Amino acid sequence: MPEKQVDEISGVETTGHEWDGIQELNTPMPRWWIRTFCATILWAVGYACAYPSLPMIKDTTKGLLGFSSRGELQQQVRLAKTVQTQFEQHITAKTVAEIDADPSLRELAIAGGASAFKVNCAPCHGSGATGGSDFPNLNDDDWLWGGDLTAIQQTIAHGIRFDADPETHLSEMPAFGDVLERAQIRQVAAYVWGLTNAPYSPESAEAGKQVFIDNCAVCHGEDEKGKQEMGAPNLADRIWLKGRGEEAIIRQVTAPKHGVMPAWSARLGDTVVKELTVFVHSLGGGK
Structure with missing residues (x-):
């Protein structure tokens, strides 16, 4: 060894x-x-x-x-869809007010509405619903057509100035460039801007008050706070949709721009419209 x-x-x-x-x-x-x-x-x-x-x-x-992990996943998806269908049936059967009053349905509606908003509404209103140039902010208290549940549902379902829907909101501001003199337009622009800011010319603003009463108060109200039944915006706050400043107001008075919002009811269905309604209302600006 x-x-x-x-x-x-x-x-x-x-x-x-x-x-x-x-x-x-x-x-x-x-x-x-x-x-x-x-x-x-x-x-x-x-x-x-x-x-x-x-x-x-x-x-x-x-x-x-x-x-099979794939089979297990499919089973879980089927179960989730079954539960989702049950909730959606409840949403379909109830009004938006009833949905908003039910905590469990409201939570589901907000989740579904948030998902639908990102796909269909965010391109115009922004991912945070804060709006942008010519597109309103949905988080504030400034509502052209009303901010309660019923009004929001009507707006989402039938749109604004959407020709294909007979129930759409309709209102158009006249082009005052064909009605008023250039000096009058500058005066009323100074007056409107002066409601919340310092106008360039206080004298023009004072003269513009009568121009406003004669031509604009019928829609925007004598208190300048607008009329939601006509889609006329509040001019006495600091929220401006078509641009800030007297020059922007002059352009809008002379040749106004009118936004168009599609009617979503035919495309998304009543259930999704209700979910979007509850979601938008939950952002904090709704009444």
């Missing part, structure tokens, strides 16, 4: 192998580690037999347990 070789420094037996004067110590793996490693191999074999794992030409082995 060959004599065992022991490393002089560590005192550990060597394997007898040597490379460039370096000897390999005989330090095998611990028994517990080897047993654990063997157990993992057995576990892997058992897992491969129990679950789908081994690839074949066109498919994989099905496993003894018949488990």
